[in-house]
Amino acid sequence: MNQKDLADAQRDIAIHGARKGDFVRLGDTKLVVRVEADDRESGTETQIGFGKNLRDGIGMRSVRSEESCDVVITNVLIIDAIQGIRVSSIGIRAGRIVAIGRAGNPDTMNNIDVVVGSGSVIIPGEGLIATAGGIDTHVHAMSPRVCDAALSSGVTTIIAQEFGSFWGVGVSSKWALEQAHNMFAAWPLNVGVLGRAAGSTTAPMEEALEGGVCGFKIHEDTGAHPRTIDTTLAFADENDVAVALHTDGLNEMLSVDDTIRVIAGRAVHAFHVEGCGGGHSPDVLTMAGRDNILASSTNPTLAYGVNAADEHVAMIISAHGMNPELPSDVQMARNRVRNATIAAENRLHDMGVIPVTSSDALGMGRVDDTWRKTFSMASMFADEAILDGTVHASEVMDSNERVLRHVAKITINPALVHGLSHEVGSIQVGLMADIVLWPYASFATKPNMIIKNGLPAWGVVGDPGATVANAQPLIIGPQFGAYGVTAEDLGVHFTNVKSVTSPARRRSVPVRNTRTIRSSDMIRHGILGEIAVDHTGHVVTFNGQHITSDPQNAATLTRTYLL
């Protein structure tokens, strides 16, 4: 391009954001996406404001919202595991996505998909990326502030295991669960609670179902014995709820092969499948790559870093009530930390074998780090591809497939694993409008706005007494959607069909299809294969091939942005 074309392009990008064919670098990562499509008509891009075309009779149609939209997010770069990477507009009515495509007034504009009403609320999306709200399936809600931190990081759905500073790893008391549902209703956040699968009999689980859990957690700290695993899975099969599994890290009653045998082909969500977070040592990672075992990672091992192992020993002792003065406790902690399995776990993510990332918040992970760590990891592999010269520069320019694979890990795939995908997990017509808006420059690290059920519920707010909304200091905190009874209305309570409790206003939604979901159903993943970990824990293979990755000295999305 000549100098004038270049100047024109820069101005056009500043006004309209990226267009089809443009390359957008995500934050400070090595990930560059190519915009695959643009639903706008060149020359008739809808714009808000003084002298712009979103005015009555021009870009806005003078009709009620039933015939248009309550809220329209205009001209935003959607990065969605199912939609792909496209500039479009999102029409929302009564909290649900009703249309995606070109926005405006069909009376004066061609091929309008999203009718903007003269009374519609507009959220201009130029220069922003829209993703589905993050779904964190592994949250120890030991503190209510975890909900604030989750929302501030772009997470709009959590699957929790506690609701207070008590020991729980799942709760089955119906009375306690009833309190939980009311307490969680204070945040504009979808919440499901896991019941404790500690019973040798189904009686505690029956109670938990009545109390409205959306699934069960088997944890070695409450017993991950053969009987518990079998009883829980059989009970889950009868009731269509998900089962999350933290296996027997001590190999006290069974080794990993035994656990796999007891699972017997039934669907189970294998938490922190690498093993630092717990589970059969040293070889729990061999559970990944199987069709019925839906594997996930917790975020401290992601974007494998040089300090990962040292941090984990301290974390394990602290999180699991161990004593650093007791040599046997320290030894147990050290046994759980292996660089080789961390290195392999990262590689398995890039290969599309492990389909889900999560936090393990306040129980060995950071609730507000899952977007950041997931994309820091994606960047690490994009960088590796550049450095080792295995791809040409032109291919490096476009990380679309890698980016969409990593978006899937924190949106649609956790939704599928826990039976939430009829409500959340993607930017699709019919789903709840749980959408996160990110500036291109801070994608996956600092969101601009968290839209819950169609309303700004959390996001960047400034000096409250200022003349403008964006005066320093800018903080990420509650928006109007977090106040009053609205917070309760904007979130849903994920539950099961046998629940007899429900919060006063919040909608209860039973989870679905949790028992038939398989790894091969995972979006932009589904690679199956045999993972082997040798008895020392130092060599990992996938279908016989050695797999590893290099520890990073510096992670992206971190130093540039965090105070």
Next chain:
Amino acid sequence: MELTPSEQDHLLIFTAAQLAQSRRDRGLKLNLPEATALISHAVVEAARDGKTHSEALAIGKSAVTQSELLSGIGPLLTGIAVEAVFPDGRRLVVVDFESNDLDIPGEVVRLEALPVSNVADVVTLTVKNISNIQISVTTHMHFFEVNPRLNFDREAAYGRRLQIPAGEHVDFPPGETVHINLIPISGDRILIGFAGLVDGPLDAPGMKARAMERAKELGYLDGGK
């Protein structure tokens, strides 16, 4: 102290700026929140020192230097809005740090210029503003129904809009004559509202004649007289 929410928030600027300063003193390169805090703090304190708005802006712009920043972030330090207490009251200052740094987070790269759209059906008109104030018309306005103080061939403008990029406008200075290009309004070509000259489908039988009639009645054809 009886601090308001706004004053309490300003303490965050101070705290962050002190932290950033201590890091700068250790020779560390500044990141986005650190640089933003230092710039904001400099503006607030300049106002407190009794400087003028433009002096405070200049102090804010030079609160950090390119060499003190982490690579690539300079161009992101734009639109930093901060309110400060000047001698004549609280005032908003918006600082754009000037930087030509490369390797910018979130950068958009376009390899080819946008194609120029070719519309075959273009009408060129001469428009004279007969009033004594400037009149501006935006892209998608029905040009047939613009301010009657613009004199031009209204009939030729029926169902048309300006051929300029979305969001832009054409200025018609008082007493002057301007040449414009008009293209057909698209979509279903139904115009509701505006000056009420059409208020329906543009291409329905008799609609144009009726619109001309209304335009004449309301003085649109004779300069609003």
